[in-house]
Amino acid sequence: NAGVMQNPRHLVRRRGQEARLRCSPMKGHSHVYWYRQLPEEGLKFMVYLQKENIIDESGMPKERFSAEFPKEGPSILRIQQVVRGDSAAYFCASSPEPGTNEQYFGPGTRLTVT
Amino acid sequence: GQSLEQPSEVTAVEGAIVQINCTYQTSGFYGLSWYQQHDGGAPTFLSYNGLDGLEETGRFSSFLSRSDSYGYLLLQELQMKDSASYFCAVSSGYSTLTFGKGTMLLVSP
Numbered sequence: 528n529a530g531v532m533q534n535p536r537h538l539v540r541r542r543g544q545e546a547r548l549r550c551s552p553m554k555g556h557s558h559v560y561w562y563r564q565l566p567e568e569g570l571k572f573m574v575y576l577q578k579e580n581i582i583d584e585s586g587m588p589k590e591r592f593s594a595e596f597p598k599e600g601p602s603i604l605r606i607q608q609v610v611r612g613d614s615a616a617y618f619c620a621s622s623p624e625p626g627t628n629e630q631y632f633g634p635g636t637r638l639t640v641t
Numbered sequence: 642g643q644s645l646e647q648p649s650e651v652t653a654v655e656g657a658i659v660q661i662n663c664t665y666q667t668s669g670f671y672g673l674s675w676y677q678q679h680d681g682g683a684p685t686f687l688s689y690n691g692l693d694g695l696e697e698t699g700r701f702s703s704f705l706s707r708s709d710s711y712g713y714l715l716l717q718e719l720q721m722k723d724s725a726s727y728f729c730a731v732s733s734g735y736s737t738l739t740f741g742k743g744t745m746l747l748v749s750p
């Protein structure tokens with residue numbers, strides 16, 4: 528059973544460009560969570576999605592950031608007009624059902640904005 | 642809102658026992674989880690406490706006191722491979738987790 532997959536693993540973007548981060552949850556998991564981690568920091572919750580629905584986006588900046596989890600295909604975290612402060616590791620996690628505290632994390636995408 | 646406090650770094654020697662504490666303040670609380678992260682890689686779930694008391698999983702145990710808003714992770718028979726960052730996290734509905742800043746555990750020979 529393949530784990531949570533994220534791609535790309537490393538992404539370099541110039542200021543003002545768009546970044547698209549992809550996450551394929553574990554097989555059978557329909558709940559996806561996105562987190563951001565800065566160096567020497569914990570993970571900060573951004574958004575929680577189920578198939579075709581955003582359940583909780585309270586941790587996501589109101590501007591430039593969006594997320595989706597379509598019926599078919601991976602979940603996408605999209606950052607428009609990136610700035611240097613967006614440089615971080617972005618982790619995706621999945622779970623088979625809500626209300627479980629055991630989330631399965633992917634290897635992360637390291638975004639560097641130059 | 643939520644906030645969690647845990648020590649930034651703990652050192653120990655192989656074979657020893659180490660305890661990593663976590664205190665939290667939260668407006669809603671369902672439970673306390675612990676995750677391990679090696680060198681910025683994928684965090685891995687270790688344990689969860691929804692009720693007061695001790696949960697044991699092999700060499701790792703976790704404790705929760707809801708009345709004290711306090712928990713700890715206990716690692717026994719430390720091995721070099723246990724050197725990693727350990728995060729406590731509280732859940733408060735919808736399975737969203739709020740993580741602490743992490744404790745870096747350094748295990749020396």
